[in-house]
Amino acid sequence: MFIGGFECKYTISCWVYNIFFHSLKNIPGPLLWKTSRLPFLISMLRGNLPLRVKEHHDRYGAVVRVAPDELSFLDGWKDIYSSKYLDRPRQWRIIPPGVEADDLISATTAIHARFRKAILPGFSLKARDKQEPLVTHYVDLLMEKLQNLGGEGTKEKPSVVNMVEWISYAAFDMTSDLGWGRPLQCLETGRYQPWMTMITQYQAALFAVAFKYYPPLGRLVAFLTPSFALEALNTVMSIARENVQHRLALSTERPDFIGPIIAHNKSSPAKALSLAEMETNSTLFVLGGTEPTTVALTGTLQLLLTNPACMEKICAEVRSAFATEKDITASSTEGLQYLNAVLREGLRMCPPFPDGLRRVISNNGTTIAGVFVPAGMTVSSACWSTFQSASMFHEPQKFAPERWIEGVAVKEGEKLSPYASDRRDAFYPFSLGPRNCPGQHLAWMEMRILLARLLWKFEFGVPEGKHFMEWTQQKIFWHWQQEEVEVEISVRADTHN
Numbered sequence: 287m288f289i290g291g292f293e294c295k296y297t298i299s300c301w302v303y304n305i306f307f308h309s310l311k312n313i314p315g316p317l318l319w320k321t322s323r324l325p326f327l328i329s330m331l332r333g334n335l336p337l338r339v340k341e342h343h344d345r346y347g348a349v350v351r352v353a354p355d356e357l358s359f360l361d362g363w364k365d366i367y368s369s370k371y372l373d374r375p376r377q378w379r380i381i382p383p384g385v386e387a388d389d390l391i392s393a394t395t396a397i398h399a400r401f402r403k404a405i406l407p408g409f410s411l412k413a414r415d416k417q418e419p420l421v422t423h424y425v426d427l428l429m430e431k432l433q434n435l436g437g438e439g440t441k442e443k444p445s446v447v448n449m450v451e452w453i454s455y456a457a458f459d460m461t462s463d464l465g466w467g468r469p470l471q472c473l474e475t476g477r478y479q480p481w482m483t484m485i486t487q488y489q490a491a492l493f494a495v496a497f498k499y500y501p502p503l504g505r506l507v508a509f510l511t512p513s514f515a516l517e518a519l520n521t522v523m524s525i526a527r528e529n530v531q532h533r534l535a536l537s538t539e540r541p542d543f544i545g546p547i548i549a550h551n552k553s554s555p556a557k558a559l560s561l562a563e564m565e566t567n568s569t570l571f572v573l574g575g576t577e578p579t580t581v582a583l584t585g586t587l588q589l590l591l592t593n594p595a596c597m598e599k600i601c602a603e604v605r606s607a608f609a610t611e612k613d614i615t616a617s618s619t620e621g622l623q624y625l626n627a628v629l630r631e632g633l634r635m636c637p638p639f640p641d642g643l644r645r646v647i648s649n650n651g652t653t654i655a656g657v658f659v660p661a662g663m664t665v666s667s668a669c670w671s672t673f674q675s676a677s678m679f680h681e682p683q684k685f686a687p688e689r690w691i692e693g694v695a696v697k698e699g700e701k702l703s704p705y706a707s708d709r710r711d712a713f714y715p716f717s718l719g720p721r722n723c724p725g726q727h728l729a730w731m732e733m734r735i736l737l738a739r740l741l742w743k744f745e746f747g748v749p750e751g752k753h754f755m756e757w758t759q760q761k762i763f764w765h766w767q768q769e770e771v772e773v774e775i776s777v778r779a780d781t782h783n
């Protein structure tokens with residue numbers, strides 16, 4: 287009774303402090319969110335946090351207080367992510383129960399810097415060029431599988447295919463070959479490995495984040511994690527262990543992510559990655575390299591199918607540019623203006639990481655987008671809020687690939703494009719700074735080759751009576767939780783080469 291009364295008084299005094307005395311008291315935001323962390327966490331666990339934060343920006347402006355000690359900025363990208371004084375908050379550094387070593391995501395600044403030095407050569411443009419044959423091998427396999435599905439669909443009788451599954455099979459096979467030295471054989475078998483569906487239950491990981499905001503509960507995470515989830519984790523880590531061991535026995539010259547780490551370990555033994563660190567990071571490569579690429583590509587395909595004029599234009603560009611499918615490569619697709627614009631617009635409309643990548647201020651405070659923020663506060667900019675804001679992009683809800691062409695190059699005397707003042711300088715789907723995406727060169731190559739080859743080889747359509755789910759109806763647990771993108775697919779008549 288006494289404890290209950292004390293807790294009640296303590297909670298109310300925290301609320302009063304947060305509203306009237308907190309150092310962020312003058313920053314606008316919804317009253318309940320400014321008062322307590324709970325509305326933020328409830329929204330996060332319901333899978334709609336980025337959508338709610340965007341609504342708050344629409345209502346309160348470019349800077350919003352989304353929790354007592356957290357601000358969201360529409361345009362804080364460079365100030366937040368380039369600064370060495372801002373790091374990932376401890377609540378968002380998740381090491382799953384039973385895993386000992388850090389990976390890039392959970393590592394503190396010093397460990398992260400050591401990891402990045404070791405891994406970056408495997409993600410350079412030079413490395414990506416050497417990885418192209420391996421990527422092409424899996425694209426060939428995907429095309430073959432799609433062609434054979436349903437006994438070669440024809441225009442009159444197309445096959446219906448869930449592209450989310452097939453693109454993610456291809457992406458999983460590519461990244462597991464690059465990260466673990468051998469493919470997971472998703473394309474070959476036409477299915478996920480059973481443990482893969484468990485390990486991608488990101489909602490469960492967000493529960494762990496929520497608990498860490500209340501330290502006594504955080505300590506319970508290991509006890510509360512269901513035994514099937516622990517088993518899945520154990521399976522993944524033992525697969526990673528086995529694969530890393532297998533990879534270590536192969537030649538260092540293999541053009542994958544692990545060769546450069548082995549070389550780094552030899553040349554800098556003091557800064558070498560331990561076996562456990564190689565296991566956690568290679569697992570991150572496999573997971574981190576699959577879902578975002580799948581979301582970006584299937585989201586873009588869905589947008590093209592619901593915008594027939596854009597589909598017609600991109601098909602015309604791709605089909606006239608290449609005489610044979612073999613001509614479609616990383617370098618030959620680099621100059622395709624409309625294809626590249628479509629992919630950028632796909633990343634704007636369906637950003638694979640829609641939520642803010644949170645950072646905590648560790649020095650004496652810093653200025654972000656003109657607002658001074660004291661030490662200890664959490665800040666972020668989110669792809670969804672920025673890319674969908676009418677103050678950043680003209681007609682943000684419209685799929686308009688031309689904004690990346692007309693808006694950029696306006697010749698003298700030409701009518702100014704309505705997209706000319708789009709904030710392309712705030713377009714960071716891969717983030718920026720020391721923790722940006724190292725896989726972006728590879729991702730661009732995969733996306734360009736895959737989309738170009740799919741559109742060159744196949745005719746796509748929406749099955750009769752089928753309506754795609756509204757993009758924003760999907761839950762967001764780190765990534766969009768895509769159910770399916772079922773499409774009609776048939777081989778184009780004049781593509782047999």
Ligand code: HEM
Binds near residue numbers: 572726
């Ligand atoms: C369209 C595709 C992709 C997008 C939009 C994307 C986006 C991002 C973003 C925004 C981050 C920062 C995450 C954070 O700070 O929490 C990130 C990190 C990362 N990405 Fe990607 N990514 C993509 C594809 C890939 C691919 C193909 C790989 C290859 C393995 C990859 C590997 C990684 C890794 C290892 C990190 C952690 C980097 C670090 O913390 O230093 N990503 N990605």
